[in-house]
Amino acid sequence: EVVSTQSTGKDDAPGMLPKKAPQHVALECSARSMEARENVMKFLTWARELRVPESSIFSPDALLKLKGKLNVVNTLLDVDRLAKDCGMAADIDAPPKIANA
Numbered sequence: 001e002v003v004s005t006q007s008t009g010k011d012d013a014p015g016m017l018p019k020k021a022p023q024h025v026a027l028e029c030s031a032r033s034m035e036a037r038e039n040v041m042k043f044l045t046w047a048r049e050l051r052v053p054e055s056s057i058f059s060p061d062a063l064l065k066l067k068g069k070l071n072v073v074n075t076l077l078d079v080d081r082l083a084k085d086c087g088m089a090a091d092i093d094a095p096p097k098i099a100n101a
Contacts, residue, residue: 022046032064040064052078 022042029035040060047057056078062068 037064047075047079050079050082052082 022039022045025039025042026033026035029039037060040063044057044060048054052075056075058068058071058075062071
């Protein structure tokens, strides 16, 4: 389900946000446990509901095994940008993608 910050009448219009953040996450779990993987998968599903481009979505192992930290950061930046586009306050002011430096 999504909630609109603008009344557009279209489900795929800009300004649409999922109504709820990921639900039923495990708050106390080890970094590489099955619960941690499920938490990451719930976040990625939520990011897709936000319409983060698939090319910007990191793989679970990028975070869980620390194999793609820049991909994780780029996904978070895209979430931030989409939130700003929908009128949410955000403090991050970064370039569209962060490349290896």
